[in-house]
Amino acid sequence: MTDTVTLALTAGEPAGIGPELCLQLAAEERSAGLVVIASKPLLEERNRDLGLGIVLEDWAPGSVAARAPGTLSVLHVEGLATTAAGQLNTANSAYVLDTLSVATRGCLNGLFDGMVTAPVHKGVINNAGIEFSGHTEFLQAMCGVERVVMMLATDELRVALVTTHLPLSEVPAAITPARLTQVARILNQDLKTYFGLEQPRILVAGLNPHAGEGGHLGREELDVIEPTLEALRQEGMTLTGPLPADTLFTPHWLDNADAALAMYHDQGLPVLKFQGFGRAVNITLGLPIVRTSVDHGTALDLAGTGRADMGSLRQAVQVGERMALCQKRMGGQKLASGNKASNV
C-alpha cells in the first residue's frame, strides 16, 4: 500500500510532557499508523495517573500499527531509570538517546516511513556527560549527511535557519559561503519536493543590524552573504536579500515569499513562535528520512498535569505523514541536492 504510512513517534524526555502528549494524541482519529518508541512502563504510568484509558499494544517489526482512536502501538525501549514527572535525571539520558537511535534506524531500514519526535531536554543529556546539541545534529550524524536544515513552519509562515544550536559568539564565523550554499540548496530543493513549490521564493536575512548598513555595521553581508546569494541566483534560485531582519518579517516581504532564511536560531524562531506557537512544526530538511517535531520543549512545569497543549504534536504528525507519503510516491528515500551520505 502506498497511501498509508507508519510513523515512529519518540516520546522524548521522560520527565517532560512528551509521554503524555503521545498518549493524548492516541485518543484521536488518525490516518497514519503510530508506533511510540519509549519505555512501556513509563507510558502505562502516565496513562494510569492521568486516567486516559489508552490501550497500549506491543508492536514488533512486521505488525500493523494501531490506528483506532484509544489505541497505541508501543515499541518498548529498555534502560529508563526513573519516571517522576517534572524531575530530570541524568541516569535517563542514555535511554532517551536510545529511543532516537531505534527510530532513526527503523526509518533508514524501511520499518517506518518517517519519525516524529516529542521534546528532549538538551541540558540533562549534556549533564550526563553526553555531548548533544539537538535532534537535528544527532540525526545529521546518524544519517551520515554533511548538512541538514532546521525549518519551523505554520500554515502561514516558514522559517529556516543557516545555523542551529550554536553559541551566539560562534555564529558569524559559521556563516561561510559553503554553509550558506548548502543550506539554501537544501531548502530550495525540499520546498519543491515536499511542499509542491515549483520555484520557491526565499527571503534571506542579513546577519547585522540593517543588513550591515553598507559595511558600517558589519561586513558579513558584503563579504559572504551577497556574493553567495548572487552565485545561487545564477543556479536559478529566487532569493531576495540580504534583507534587514527587523523588516523582513513584515507583510511587505512575506506576502510574496514562500520561506524566510534566518542566519541564526533566535533571529528567526522568536518571530515564528510569536506568530504560531503551539501549531508550528519543526522539520529537518536534507535528511534521507522524514523527521518532524514539536515547536516546544519539555515544559517540566506542566509535565504530569495533562494540561499541555498537543496542537504542535498533532501538526507534526500530520506534516510528517504528508511528507512520508510524498517520499513514498517518489519511490523511497531521497537525498537533498549536494548532500552526501556516507553510512546510509
Ligand SMILES: NC(=O)C1=CN([C@@H]2O[C@H](COP(=O)(O)OP(=O)(O)OC[C@H]3O[C@@H](n4cnc5c(N)ncnc54)[C@H](O)[C@@H]3O)[C@@H](O)[C@H]2O)C=CC1
Ligand atoms: N524538539 C525538542 O526536543 C525541543 C527541546 N527543547 C528543550 O526543552 C527544554 C525546556 O525548554 P524551554 O526553553 O523551557 O521551553 P519549553 O517550550 O519547554 O517551555 C517554555 C514555556 O512554554 C510552555 N509550554 C511548552 N510547551 C507547551 C505545551 N505543549 N502546551 C502548553 N504550554 C507549553 C511551558 O510550560 C513554558 O512556560 C530545554 O532543554 C530545551 O532544549 C526546546 C525546544 C524543542
Ligand SMILES: NCC(=O)COP(=O)(O)O
Ligand atoms: N528550537 C528548536 C529546538 O531546539 C529543537 O531542536 P531539535 O532537537 O529538533 O534539534
